[in-house]
C-alpha cells in the first residue's frame with residue numbers, strides 16, 4: 001500500500017501559537033526543557049508508528065495561524081492546537097476552528113487551571129472535541145492519541 005493510501009483519513013495538523021518557538025529556553029519551570037523541534041520529532045516518529053501523517057505549523061501571528069487552519073481544510077482529518085496566549089483571547093482563531101469543522105484537540109503544556117485566573121478561560125475549549133492540559137511535552141502525545149481515537153471512532 002502506498003504512503004498516501006496508508007495514511008488515508010489519519011492526517012493531523014499540529015498548530016502551535018505565540019512564543020512556543022522558544023520552548024526549551026522559555027520559562028523552563030513552567031514549560032520544561034524540551035524544545036519544539038524535539039517535540040515535533042517525537043510526534044513525527046510516534047504518528048508514523050500509528051500510521052498517521054503529521055504536519056506542523058508554529059507562528060507568533062494570529063492571522064498566520066488562521067491561514068494555516070484554512071489551508072488544512074481538505075487535508076487535515078484532525079488538528080492538535082496549542083494556541084498559547086491566543087487561547088485566552090482570540091475569537092478569530094475560535095471562529096476558524098468552527099469554520100474548518102476539523103475535529104480539534106486543545107493542548108497545553110502547563111495546567112492552565114493551576115495558573116493565573118486569566119488563563120482559566122479558553123475560547124477554544126467548547127469548540128474543541130476535548131482538552132489536554134498539564135502534562136508538559138507529553139500533552140502533545142496524548143493529543144495525538146486523542147485525535148486518533150476521534151478518527152478511529154468517527155461515526156461509531
Ligand code: DQA
Pocket residue numbers: 018019020082083084085086087107108109110111112119
Ligand atoms: C500554554 C498556556 C498559555 O496560557 C500560555 O500563554 C502559553 C502556553 C501552555 O501550553 O501551557 O503560551 O498554552
